[in-house]
Amino acid sequence: DAKTTQPNSMESNEEEPVHLPCNHSTISGTDYIHWYRQLPSQGPEYVIHGLTSNVNNRMASLAIAEDRKSSTLILHRATLRDAAVYYCILRSAGAGGTSYGKLTFGQGTILTVHP
Amino acid sequence: NAGVTQTPKFQVLKTGQSMTLQCAQDMNHEYMSWYRQDPGMGLRLIHYSVGAGITDQGEVPNGYNVSRSTTEDFPLRLLSAAPSQTSVYFCASSYSIRYSGNTIYFGEGSWLTVV
Numbered sequence: 001d002a003k004t005t006q007p008n009s010m011e012s013n014e015e016e017p018v019h020l021p022c023n024h025s026t027i028s029g030t031d032y033i034h035w036y037r038q039l040p041s042q043g044p045e046y047v048i049h050g051l052t053s054n055v056n057n058r059m060a061s062l063a064i065a066e067d068r069k070s071s072t073l074i075l076h077r078a079t080l081r082d083a084a085v086y087y088c089i090l091r092s093a094g095a096g097g098t099s100y101g102k103l104t105f106g107q108g109t110i111l112t113v114h115p
Numbered sequence: 116n117a118g119v120t121q122t123p124k125f126q127v128l129k130t131g132q133s134m135t136l137q138c139a140q141d142m143n144h145e146y147m148s149w150y151r152q153d154p155g156m157g158l159r160l161i162h163y164s165v166g167a168g169i170t171d172q173g174e175v176p177n178g179y180n181v182s183r184s185t186t187e188d189f190p191l192r193l194l195s196a197a198p199s200q201t202s203v204y205f206c207a208s209s210y211s212i213r214y215s216g217n218t219i220y221f222g223e224g225s226w227l228t229v230v
Contacts, residue, residue, distance in 0.1 A: 044205070044219075
């Protein structure tokens with residue numbers, strides 16, 4: 001299965017932009033890049049996902065490198081509520097293969113936001 | 116639409132006891148899965164299912180059984196609880212595994228302590 005590499009931790013100040021990097025050099029052509037975050041004592045929640053093009057939603061932006069071997073989650077203005085563990089995950093399409101239906105989490109990046 | 120519902124939220128077991136963690140989703144999702152999360156670590160896949168009657172093992176299946184008799188429910192059974200199974204358990208679901216761009220929804224977690 002393709003794996004992701006993220007920094008263990010990052011820090012930001014409130015209302016500043018945050019760029020969370022993720023390396024996924026063994027990504028396959030059909031793997032989607034998903035980002036989830038987990039607040040303390042809660043289950044992970046969806047942030048954003050993409051395949052090839054950059055993506056924007058109300059929570060964040062996802063910038064995907066042209067070769068797809070890395071991506072960056074961008075929080076445009078960090079708030080204290082954004083303090084969480086952020087997971088970058090590759091999700092493979094089904095229809096057979098050893099990665100059928102699986103989702104592999106790495107350690108994630110602990111984001112600390114200072115007031 | 117309640118999303119993914121897990122019960123119980125907290126449970127204390129004695130070594131050797133058995134129990135079932137319940138997971139239900141009301142979104143007609145094909146894919147359901149169970150993860151465990153140990154302190155300071157990411158989520159590890161225990162078992163998953165790609166539809167009613169179909170289950171498969173994840174990364175850490177030993178000591179756990181699952182079944183998927185209906186689309187809605189995916190219970191996780193601990194056969195003979197051990198202290199090493201003390202963890203937080205998360206159930207997750209998504210619409211279809213054939214399209215890897217589907218959002219994955221997580222339950223709020225079940226905190227299990229085995230003494």
